[in-house]
Amino acid sequence: MRAMSLPMIIVHGGAGNWKDERIPVGMEYVEKAARAGFGVFEKEGSALDAAEACTVFMESCGQLNAGLGARANLDGVRELDAMIVDGETLSFGSVAAVCDIQNPVSLARYIMEKTDYAFFAGNNANRIYQQMISEGYREEREPGVIKPHFEVFGADTVGCVAVDSKGNIAATSSTGGISKKLPGRVGDSPVMGAGAFANEICGATATGWGENIMRVTLTRMAVLYVEQGIDLQKAAEKAMDLFETKTGSEAGLVMADKDGRWSKATNAKAMPTSVIAEDLGNISSYTK
Numbered sequence: 001m002r003a004m005s006l007p008m009i010i011v012h013g014g015a016g017n018w019k020d021e022r023i024p025v026g027m028e029y030v031e032k033a034a035r036a037g038f039g040v041f042e043k044e045g046s047a048l049d050a051a052e053a054c055t056v057f058m059e060s061c062g063q064l065n066a067g068l069g070a071r072a073n074l075d076g077v078r079e080l081d082a083m084i085v086d087g088e089t090l091s092f093g094s095v096a097a098v099c100d101i102q103n104p105v106s107l108a109r110y111i112m113e114k115t116d117y118a119f120f121a122g123n124n125a126n127r128i129y130q131q132m133i134s135e136g137y138r139e140e141r142e143p144g145v146i147k148p149h150f151e152v153f154g155a156d157t158v159g160c161v162a163v164d165s166k167g168n169i170a171a172t173s174s175t176g177g178i179s180k181k182l183p184g185r186v187g188d189s190p191v192m193g194a195g196a197f198a199n200e201i202c203g204a205t206a207t208g209w210g211e212n213i214m215r216v217t218l219t220r221m222a223v224l225y226v227e228q229g230i231d232l233q234k235a236a237e238k239a240m241d242l243f244e245t246k247t248g249s250e251a252g253l254v255m256a257d258k259d260g261r262w263s264k265a266t267n268a269k270a271m272p273t274s275v276i277a278e279d280l281g282n283i284s285s286y287t288k
Contacts, residue, residue: 006167007041008277009034009050010262011160013064015207015252015271025063026272030158033057034274037162040150047170048086048109050162053150055082055105055172058158060145066158067102070176073183078176081189084108087169087198094190096121101129103146105174108190110137119190157189159196159205159254165278167258171196171203171219178209188213193220201258202226204236207271208251216243222255232257236265 013030037054045053059067059082070078082104083094093112095104096119104125110132111120120128133140139147157175173195177187187210188194196205197219204219218239225235236255243251244267252266254273264273275284 005278006260007038007047007050007162007164008256008260008262008275009037009041009054009160009162010254010256010264010275011037011054011058011273012158012205012207012252012254012264013058013272014157015250015266015268017268018270018272023270023272026270027274029058029061029063030272030274032061033158033160034276037160038276041164043150045150047162047164047168048084049150050164051084051160051170051172052105052109053148054160054162055084055158055174056103056146056148059103059105059174064158065176066174067104071179071181073177073181073185075183077183079183079185080104080174080176081186082108082174083172083190083192083196084112085171085192085196085198085203086112087171087200087203090199092118092192094119094192095125096186096190097184098122098125098129100144101126102144105172106138106146106149107132121186157195157207159207161198161203161205161254161256161262163203163256163258163260169198169200169203169256169258171198171205173205187211188218193217195219197223199223202232202255204253204255206251206253208268209247209249212243212247212249213251216246218243218251218253222253226255226257232261233263233265236263240265240267
């Protein structure tokens with residue numbers, strides 16, 4: 001795709017066998033999420049700020065498989081996974097199998113920015129969440145529900161890649177996981193290089209069957225192809241070809257680079273996606 005004027009953001013709502021009647025709903029909410037993230041840029045927020053706000057919106061909308069709308073496990077409990085990546089520093093924060101926290105992406109950012117660690121899981125992640133709230137890093141609307149750091153209007157894994165006006169890149173991934181999962185199961189979403197990856201050149205976020213995405217470190221491979229000089233769209237397609245050849249499974253990913261170019265690739269029926277940039281008069285949206 002051609003380069004766009006920065007800043008820009010690309011958002012996906014999950015790749016999979018979407019029911020026909022659910023596709024317009026997915027499109028509606030990824031479009032709203034893209035506008036929420038881009039609104040942060042208009043308030044002079046960073047790529048990390050925009051990516052967090054966009055993902056918090058998707059976690060809070062109740063219409064996508066993240067946060068409030070996440071699928072329950074076999075015990076009927078929502079166990080959530082999330083990650084945020086700072087491409088400028090190669091830092092990341094991740095949480096896995098957390099309960100009673102609607103917006104795990106904000107906790108992931110706190111872990112990245114305010115602790116000496118990168119990854120927390122289960123009940124101990126909830127202890128870090130309480131530490132985050134007590135320190136005032138984020139405020140709650142109600143227990144477990146984050147008040148967005150930047151006030152914005154209000155299937156499968158959700159995620160985004162944001163590029164700010166300086167060319168800094170951030171990527172996120174957030175999910176409730178696969179249907180009927182065993183309690184304690186963790187997929188690709190919080191795994192660096194699988195669910196998401198970003199560096200100073202490019203960022204990517206993936207969606208699909210997590211066990212198989214981890215086998216090929218899908219997002220790291222996609223960005224590596226860009227580093228090797230491959231066109232962004234061809235890099236996304238090459239990564240998906242590798243994934244399908246090695247696993248025979250279903251997935252999708254979206255990518256953006258420091259110059260505002262973006263791409264997407266999926267072998268699924270649908271992957272609702274929206275892109276918005278400084279020079280786009282209207283948001284651009286795609287189902288596949």
